[in-house]
Amino acid sequence: MNNKPKKLKKMLRINVVYSIIFLSFTGLVLRAAYVEIAKGPTFRNAEVNTQFVKVAETPQRGWIYDANGQVLAWDTPSDNIVLDNFTVIPSKTLHNIANQLAPVLNETPQKLYHTMTTDKTDLQIPLATNATKSQIAYVVEHNSDLPNVEITQTYQRQYPEGDLAGQVLGYVGSITAQNKSTYVDKDHYLVSQKVGITGIEQEYESTLQGKAGDEMLTVDPSTGTVQTVGSAPPALAGDNIQLTLDGHLQAQAQNIVLNLIKQQNNQGLITNASAVMLNVKTGGVLSMVSYPYLNPNWFTDGKPITTAQANYLNSGAEVNNAIQDRQNPGSTVKPANLLTAFKQGAMSPATTLYDAGRLFIGTTQLNEDMNMVFGELDPIRAIAVSSDVFFYQVGLRLGKWFGSSASSGGTYPPSDGSYQHYLNTDFAKGLNELYQGEWDFGLGPKTGIDLPNEIGGQFYIYNTQTQSAQQYNLQASEASIKKTGEYPNNGTPASLAEGGIGQEQEFTTMQLATYAMTLANNGKKLQPHLLDKVYNSSDTPTNGAKPVSTYKTKVTGQVSGSAQDYALIRQAMYEVTTGGGDATANGLFTNSPYQVAAKTGTAQITIHGQKTDNSVFICYAPLNNPQVAMAVMIPGGGYGASLAGVIAKQMLDAYFDEHHASFMPKSDWTSTQIPSSWTSSPANQLP
Template sequence: GYLNSISRDEWRKYRSLGYTLDAQIGVYGIERQYEAFLKGINGALIIESGKDPGGRFRISEVPAVPGNDLVLNLDARLQSVAEQALAEQVRLINSDPKKRKVSHASAVAMNPNTGEILAMASFPGFDPNVWVGGISSENYRAFQPSQQNWALQVPVPPGSTVKPLTLLLGLESGVVWPGRLIHDPGKLQIGWDRNRDPHYFYCWNHAGHGNVDARRAIAQSCNVYMYQLSLWLGNYSQSKDATQWLKTELPIAMKRFRDYHNAFGLGVSTGIDLPEEVYGRFQTTGQLADLPFASIGQNQAYTTLQLVQYASMLANGGKRMEPHVVREIRSFDGKTVKRIEPKVLDRVKIDPNNLRVVREGMLDVTAKPYGTAYNTFRDAAYTIAGKTGTAETGQGEDNALFVGYAPYDSPQIAIAVVVPEGGHGSDSSGPIARKILDAFFQEGISP
């Protein structure tokens, strides 16, 4: 964040709080969020009317009191690794002349048990000091691409990273069970087109995955499995009157999806102690395609921060922890003014057996040769449950995402990485996550 002068629109509010017109206030980021704690008390020289017997004015001084200091949860080294990993990966992607250029990326690492933000990196970054005292129109245009916190303010389609949530909803609802096989020939008929010809929704693997159970559906990121699961959740079949079903049952099914996403922190406020958060969206069009698209993360847009909160809930068993950047507020003389304690915002009741199946599928993503992130993590010194995501944009390259947590058996860190228009999640976001996790576990950063 950074400081700046009080704007005309806010002057009345700050004047009522005792600020002077020339005061500098926090206008962005942590400085704005914690302005009330960071502000000190102005000093003053008091000149009394009249003079003393010696003919001198009586002058007394009221000393200034410094504001408080903030102690952050961010680990400086892990933050540096995250920023460098984003920059290196974007440069690598952009070195390919055949690909669309990537303009930004973000990564967030969080302690899933406490909500402490361990790293929050946004590429490209910016020097907040440039904004102090105002900025010229020329510099504003130059800095405009980097002025946002991409982890907090820019929602993107999550793609396959929501498939563990789709599976969990299906397991909890009883429409599937772990060993139930769904055949994937590479496509699934869902309704008809305008000419009454069969309308197909395709798997990313057009050759199909064959017979797929719950765990393989996550490990191989099988679209057809999720499509069929969504139809069962929506109580849809080809024999039903589609017109009537669209009016009566589709809205119920989509609300069910939306509510479940919201319960896991997707599309709602995460509670972060930063003021610029954007909540994202869950989109519906009233068409049959809403269901399959919702099941694979194509009809939503969420932030990197929301995705890491969701991954944390899978790691900790359903507790939605409030993410916080600040750990402690201290007075200028080192005394603790306030300590930010872990806060559970909500809990989602989950059958432990169903959660275990989802987690095992996410482990297979990185640990089994057929897992979509196996090549990225196969030689890692730690176990990680993860999920890659590749979301179509309709504008060229797909969005690349990765979410996960580690170690698998005793989670200490959850992570989310987003590279818009970066291509495949396993190729673009996975390597970034790997570098951050390697630093966390190999350099003694972990608790």
């Protein structure tokens, strides 16, 4: 066989390969020569002049979602030009910076100088947000002429739904000289990072705030080109959180509250209002309204607060009235006080009393509201019509003051000896039983809601020496009586009566809502809360991811009482809405397809020197299988059923329509989406 053709083919292939390799290397050499000789100066100039800049990279803050997975707070990236304010900068230097930067930032030197000198508390003063590449290149190129001016990459917090639950969400702000030790020195924050100042943003700062990093940029001054090289180490975003708050219900509730306030003849007297709805099964907050409303974007958009906004904020918009404003609860405390009277043996379910429209305590005359006369009453009827005379007697009997009637002032037990000894013993003990009964229901102590700056309630006593009301220290009184058998005071038995109807106490709406929830649960106390779930930074409530953690319902106690006693109170609160013409909320739910247990409250208060009423309403529904409990408080709103009750009724309707309750007409059912009309709704239109 002849192998010569095969060898020739093999040699031909080898020669071709060698030729290709030779030509390739020749091309590389020629290209290298071209680059070195022809383009070398250009590339060497670029290499020499290109500047590498390490920019502090702030982390993306975790997003906040509502119960239905809708975004309530998010971050958008921003390259900012800032002025470091760590030390005192001479005025001449600031003027020079302003004059040089103003045309670059499209500002006047005067306005830029004003920005740099107005707020000296921030460690970094923003001069430009969302800076352009040409602006960044200019600052880098002229860094020697712009002392203390630098580039930071950060995120701008935004609240896409405006003032929806504004006080609940809170807002973020700059690190200042006052809190630098907390964040920068202790937790290694960048001075450019924003931190939670109020609300959920502050409460869950450690969860929402990520970890800072560094980003490398290259800047070519000759072309103005800015490029990202990479991150080392990269910033780590914060975790996302989901709240129990229902955005759709919150929007409905804020419009309901505002619309009904605007319908009042005395709307100018109503300077604040609040409403809270809780999930009876979990303690989760479904809605928390605080009027006047607050738009958190005002504090994070980088724009100075306008005069109109400042005037609006001075009206108290930054206060979360649901947890930071306490008012007299009025008759809403009567169910708790009745249960206390049962437990202490001061009354029984079979007790009947005659309400003649007035009652004497010594020489002091206390009247029934509007001079009503209710006649013979049992406990259920007394709750339904909200008899003050009946509950004056509840307080008096707890304090062992007997014999008061429409014609007699009554007296203390002879065994107490002197009147002062009575005040120090049986009077103080009775007042403690009354107030402790309310305290057990959550009326008085802070509820522990996961929001900062919650305040507790207060109890009072009338001091006959100073002729004024003074705060009553329940715990100090109980401790003194336990130790010595006495608590010296200058009170009057009239405080027992006034305490019996809710005129000697002040509570927040959140405390009242927690109390209503405890009544709905037959004494089982749940911790109210806003946090539901926490997700990793890359996960959301809507992408099917498993949460990092989920809130577990916390049972914080049990208010003692027999099943029969709780059943009586439930029936009494039901008759508040169904008990005929004298019932304080009769007719309010007449056309509702669900049954409600409720209690109205009308407390006498003073606003701007004018006597008025605090409109209060607590309730839970449906009656036999409660899903939600709520409280509404409108100082200056009149009778409990006339404004607070109407708000509660409309909020309950909104809740059941959204949850497609079988007893609600299908034509009224709604979705869980925040209404598309919310942005233009009256409740979201602020100065």
